[in-house]
Amino acid sequence: MDRLKVATVWLGGCAGCHMSFLDLDEFLIELAGKIELVYSPVVDVKEYPENVDVCLIEGAVCNEDNLEILHKIRARTKVLVSFGDCAVTGNVPALRNKLGLHNVENILQRAYVENAQNNPAIPKADGIVPRLLERVTPVHEAVSVEYFLPGCPPPADRIKALMTQVLGGKEPKLEGANLKFG
Amino acid sequence: MVNEDLNVIAEKEQAARKKIVIRCCMAAGCMSSKSEAVKKNLEQAVNEAELSDGVEVRGVGCMKLCCEGPLVSVDSQNALYEKVTPENALELVQTLKGGNTGIKRGDWNHPFFKKQMSIVLANSGEIDPERIEAYIAVEGYQALLTVLREMTPKQVVEEMVKSGLRGRGGAGFPTGIKWGTVAKTESAQKYVICNADEGDPGAFMDRSVLESDPHSVLEGMAIAAYAVGANQGFIYVRAEYPLAIKRLQTAIKQAKQLGLLGSSIFESPFNFNIDIRIGAGAFVCGEETALMASVEGKRGTPRPRPPFPAESGLWGCPTLINNVETFANVPPIYRKGAEWFASIGTEKSKGTKVFALAGKINNTGLIEVPMGTTLRQIVEEMGGGAPDGREIKAVQTGGPSGGCIPAQHLDTPVDYDSLMKLGSIMGSGGMIVMDDSTRMVDVARYFMEFCVDESCGKCVPCRAGTQQMLHLLEKILNRKATGHDLAKLEELCDMVRHTSLCGLGQTAPNPTLSTLRFFRKEYEELLQPEEFGRYENGEARALK
Amino acid sequence: MAAKTLTIDGTQVSAEEGATVLQVARDHGIEIPTLCHLEGVYDVGACRLCLVEVAGIAKLLPACTTKISEGMELKTNSERLQKYRRMTLELLFAERSHVCAVCVSNGHCELQTLAYSHGMEHVRYDYCFPKWKVDVTHRLFGMDHNRCILCARCVRVCWHIEGAGTKNVSGRGASANIINDLNQPWGQSDSCTECGKCVMSCPTGALFHKGSTVAEMVHDRDKLEFIVNAREKKQWIV
Numbered sequence: 036m037d038r039l040k041v042a043t044v045w046l047g048g049c050a051g052c053h054m055s056f057l058d059l060d061e062f063l064i065e066l067a068g069k070i071e072l073v074y075s076p077v078v079d080v081k082e083y084p085e086n087v088d089v090c091l092i093e094g095a096v097c098n099e100d101n102l103e104i105l106h107k108i109r110a111r112t113k114v115l116v117s118f119g120d121c122a123v124t125g126n127v128p129a130l131r132n133k134l135g136l137h138n139v140e141n142i143l144q145r146a147y148v149e150n151a152q153n154n155p156a157i158p159k160a161d162g163i164v165p166r167l168l169e170r171v172t173p174v175h176e177a178v179s180v181e182y183f184l185p186g187c188p189p190p191a192d193r194i195k196a197l198m199t200q201v202l203g204g205k206e207p208k209l210e211g212a213n214l215k216f217g
Numbered sequence: 218m219v220n221e222d223l224n225v226i227a228e229k230e231q232a233a234r235k236k237i238v239i240r241c242c243m244a245a246g247c248m249s250s251k252s253e254a255v256k257k258n259l260e261q262a263v264n265e266a267e268l269s270d271g272v273e274v275r276g277v278g279c280m281k282l283c284c285e286g287p288l289v290s291v292d293s294q295n296a297l298y299e300k301v302t303p304e305n306a307l308e309l310v311q312t313l314k315g316g317n318t319g320i321k322r323g324d325w326n327h328p329f330f331k332k333q334m335s336i337v338l339a340n341s342g343e344i345d346p347e348r349i350e351a352y353i354a355v356e357g358y359q360a361l362l363t364v365l366r367e368m369t370p371k372q373v374v375e376e377m378v379k380s381g382l383r384g385r386g387g388a389g390f391p392t393g394i395k396w397g398t399v400a401k402t403e404s405a406q407k408y409v410i411c412n413a414d415e416g417d418p419g420a421f422m423d424r425s426v427l428e429s430d431p432h433s434v435l436e437g438m439a440i441a442a443y444a445v446g447a448n449q450g451f452i453y454v455r456a457e458y459p460l461a462i463k464r465l466q467t468a469i470k471q472a473k474q475l476g477l478l479g480s481s482i483f484e485s486p487f488n489f490n491i492d493i494r495i496g497a498g499a500f501v502c503g504e505e506t507a508l509m510a511s512v513e514g515k516r517g518t519p520r521p522r523p524p525f526p527a528e529s530g531l532w533g534c535p536t537l538i539n540n541v542e543t544f545a546n547v548p549p550i551y552r553k554g555a556e557w558f559a560s561i562g563t564e565k566s567k568g569t570k571v572f573a574l575a576g577k578i579n580n581t582g583l584i585e586v587p588m589g590t591t592l593r594q595i596v597e598e599m600g601g602g603a604p605d606g607r608e609i610k611a612v613q614t615g616g617p618s619g620g621c622i623p624a625q626h627l628d629t630p631v632d633y634d635s636l637m638k639l640g641s642i643m644g645s646g647g648m649i650v651m652d653d654s655t656r657m658v659d660v661a662r663y664f665m666e667f668c669v670d671e672s673c674g675k676c677v678p679c680r681a682g683t684q685q686m687l688h689l690l691e692k693i694l695n696r697k698a699t700g701h702d703l704a705k706l707e708e709l710c711d712m713v714r715h716t717s718l719c720g721l722g723q724t725a726p727n728p729t730l731s732t733l734r735f736f737r738k739e740y741e742e743l744l745q746p747e748e749f750g751r752y753e754n755g756e757a758r759a760l761k
Numbered sequence: 762m763a764a765k766t767l768t769i770d771g772t773q774v775s776a777e778e779g780a781t782v783l784q785v786a787r788d789h790g791i792e793i794p795t796l797c798h799l800e801g802v803y804d805v806g807a808c809r810l811c812l813v814e815v816a817g818i819a820k821l822l823p824a825c826t827t828k829i830s831e832g833m834e835l836k837t838n839s840e841r842l843q844k845y846r847r848m849t850l851e852l853l854f855a856e857r858s859h860v861c862a863v864c865v866s867n868g869h870c871e872l873q874t875l876a877y878s879h880g881m882e883h884v885r886y887d888y889c890f891p892k893w894k895v896d897v898t899h900r901l902f903g904m905d906h907n908r909c910i911l912c913a914r915c916v917r918v919c920w921h922i923e924g925a926g927t928k929n930v931s932g933r934g935a936s937a938n939i940i941n942d943l944n945q946p947w948g949q950s951d952s953c954t955e956c957g958k959c960v961m962s963c964p965t966g967a968l969f970h971k972g973s974t975v976a977e978m979v980h981d982r983d984k985l986e987f988i989v990n991a992r993e994k995k996q997w998i999v
Binding site: 499501516518520521669670671672673674675676677678680681682683684685688705708709712715716717718 | 805806807808809812820821822823826827844845848849852853855856885886887889910911913929930932933934935936937
């Protein structure tokens with residue numbers, strides 16, 4: 036049987052969900068036998084491949100880059116999983132939305148000018164530094180998403196539960212304490 | 218005050234009547250276009266022409282054809298003058314001496330007037346609303362006298378049941394049954410409340426009744442109070458109606474002076490006082506439980522029913538709440554009898570209904586028609602159709618709680634049940650006409666925004682649900698929504714309708730639902746294709 | 762008191778007249794979700810989570826304010842009710858900013874618990890992200906309006922248990938919010954007795970004890986210096 040083609044992607048988030056993924060410990064070895072990790076922050080692949088079976092998406096949609104790759108992912112992937120609270124709810128990255136329109140200018144000003152110790156300047160390099168979106172959104176506001184894996188970060192056990200269901204060809208369904216934000 | 222006194226006042230008033238009466242509309246609509254100055258100048262012109270012995274200039278209530286105001290009528294000429302200005306008042310008075318005038322003449326024979334049947338508005342535009350004598354002269358307070366002298370409270374309730382009158386505030390609950398419930402509930406203290414918190418956009422029926430004939434409402438309340446055993450009444454009127462408040466205050470003061478309100482009315486053991494409570498303009502305070510909270514001095518938010526006000530209302534006491542127009546219907550019913558009233562209208566909707574005609578229609582104003590009149594008769598014949606040769610597209614009734622009735626259903630008779638079948642409601646009487654330039658999704662959005670603004674915020678579906686529905690409607694209008702969003706909107710409509718605490722939330726989806734029912738295509742035309750939807754049939758979708 | 766017999770989810774139960782549907786259901790181990798209900802203060806029927814279906818009545822009725830009656834047939838957990846409840850929860854999450862990850866009540870929040878017991882793994886509505894303030898002017902307590910669900914439990918305990926009457930609701934619709942006295946900073950309230958009942962009654966992290974929030978967490982950096990010194994300079998005593 037062909038191994039399941041799995042990708043993981045890191046959008047606007049703290050990488051905590053990926054850390055949690057690495058916390059799967061010995062299950063990672065079991066997983067390695069069953070899946071082929073075709074794209075991930077921990078794999079040296081530049082272009083998101085075609086015909087991916089499952090993609091775990093960490094992070095909220097914060098900038099143009101995020102949006103672009105998300106569209107590509109949606110087109111090339113069978114099953115998308117929002118991986119962690121930032122992807123599911125927008126979580127902390129989306130807090131800037133409360134600042135209203137023009138929050139982009141304001142937060143860049145604050146982060147790169149007001150709080151800068153050296154060389155205060157807003158980074159601008161078209162094509163290199165992606166522009167921030169006016170509004171941070173959860174992944175499912177940008178593209179349709181099949182399954183949701185909340186948690187900040189989702190503990191390894193919860194990731195294992197979901198992955199086991201996916202590998203077993205079952206409809207992933209988290210219940211009770213496995214379904215918790217925060 | 219006894220029967221004879223009432224007759225003396227009436228006779229005196231009739232004897233004082235001058236040969237010619239010039240009526241000048243002094244309701245809020247005409248007053249906003251200077252009818253006060255018109256009246257002043259008319260009086261001055263009459264004096265200067267030395268006609269004051271035979272001519273009376275009378276300030277009256279609403280003369281109905283509001284779009285042509287200020288309105289002035291001269292009874293000796295059987296003439297209606299439209300858009301009278303303070304400047305041409307002199308010219309108008311000169312016509313009494315054979316002069317000519319270029320002032321626009323209205324046509325009393327136009328269907329707008331001919332098709333009207335006045336019960337509630339019988340005195341509107343006829344009598345001076347600021348003089349109780351004028352009301353008494355047209356059999357005012359006779360019904361109260363008859364009721365107190367000749368009927369037991371039980372008989373009063375029975376008569377009301379027989380009349381078939383249904384609540385004119387919108388829901389159409391049978392008035393007699395409501396009275397009966399309050400009457401049957403044992404309590405040392407009961408209250409009667411008149412709901413004058415008219416808030417539907419485009420509706421001004423209740424305001425006109427209060428401004429034009431406040432005593433009919435007071436008399437109706439007194440009869441109701443006698444029937445249910447209450448001794449205290451409140452009129453809850455919104456602060457945006459200063460003229461109505463002023464005229465009510467005047468009316469209450471006059472009625473008290475004559476002993477028609479207060480203790481031992483008509484030398485009977487019946488006592489009844491009325492106080493005014495002024496609302497601060499929250500739409501939700503038209504909902505009866507919120508209204509009562511507001512009267513009690515609390516935050517105007519609704520509470521779950523049961524218990525219904527009839528059992529536990531104001532300060533926990535049994536309370537009767539009826540709308541202005543309902544009370545205004547009461548005195549005629551007891552003057553002329555329940556059979557007379559029940560003979561008007563349709564099988565299940567008796568009497569007449571007052572509507573405020575507004576929107577894209579030639580004749581805007583106040584109309585009173587028998588129940589069962591078709592929408593087409595109202596908007597096409599009476600209203601004169603849409604201006605600028607446009608087609609009528611839909612008629613909105615019931616305000617933010619109602620729905621849009623499309624042109625193909627214009628032959629529907631106006632009664633509670635027929636309108637309900639079309640997904641709208643009778644409502645309190647606002648009737649907004651839309652022509653073919655109106656986008657129905659805009660209409661839905663407008664009313665939803667109204668509900669978002671007016672939701673009291675107490676229950677979650679109404680507070681948060683209307684926000685999301687408005688957001689979805691805006692998304693559709695901005696051409697950013699997909700079929701998914703429309704499905705979400707419909708699901709929310711169903712949820713908010715069935716789970717909201719009070720009528721405001723339960724009916725908030727109605728304008729959206731009814732426009733979706735009859736004008737779904739207009740929604741669908743605005744939808745965008747699902748660009749980044751699910752991966753289907755193993756085929757990756759092309760990137761756009 | 763007369764006893765009334767009724768059926769809840771197919772089970773026949775009897776209870777005393779005057780009891781509410783919610784009381785009777787809970788007495789018989791049938792859980793109906795609630796948010797605005799709080800044992801000990803009167804009910805307002807505002808959150809609409811406890812709506813139940815009563816045979817013969819077209820409208821859904823809130824279990825917390827509906828009195829039982831003879832022969833009543835109730836459904837407390839139909840598919841339709843489950844759907845409405847999940848939607849109500851989603852609406853609450855979308856309405857203000859409930860960021861569990863950085864909330865004082867993470868892990869012991871009634872809203873959060875209900876969300877996952879109702880299978881709400883994501884919110885389908887667009888988040889509103891309104892701009893609400895945090896009032897930390899009080900000596901002991903704070904109020905984060907971003908997490909308020911307007912259940913008004915705090916208002917009820919403040920008026921009817923403590924009798925202070927500090928808390929109230931101001932504004933309407935989306936801008937309804939909990940205020941102190943005449944809408945002044947909590948720290949300037951004359952009537953607040955600092956009893957803390959409002960904090961205890963709050964189902965979410967909107968009302969909290971000062972010092973317990975993520976932002977207020979104090980980092981003890983001195984410890985790091987101690988460890989570094991101990992390792993590198995072999996100094997074990999400060």
